[in-house]
Amino acid sequence: MPPPQFLSQARLGTRVVVRYRIEGGLTDALGELVARTGSECTVRTRRADVVVPLALVVAAKEVPPAPPRRGPRNFS
Template sequence: MSSPIPPPQQFLSDAPLGTRVVVRHRIDGGLTDALGELVARTGSECTVRTRRADVVVPLALVVAAKEVPPPPPRRGPRGHALP
């Protein structure tokens, strides 16, 4: 028998800072995801460093969270094919 899945707030409280995560949370009009590195947390919120900015997410609004693998390597600039 597998162990129960911890609620997302518990996962975020237990995950080491620096863990790459995706956090789904409520916003006005629906849900959104923050994908990036977990860089800070308090008893009431966590901060995820995305590619664009740090996103502060109130834990009360989190509906799902999990660890994700590192991003794939970035591809180099497109060049012209050699003849």
């Protein structure tokens, strides 16, 4: 299935990684698929919501849930 088709059919809330073109190369958005239209999708990453034009997507797939965050280290 082509990546834009996968993104248009994936359930909102699915954890995904999306590779897309930017000026000078490619980049990835890893996070929860939170919105989509006919021309773009929004991935909620740890830092911000990333709006990705579907025309620039070169790869996309579902990924497993993020591992739990580690607690603070104790230096005793």
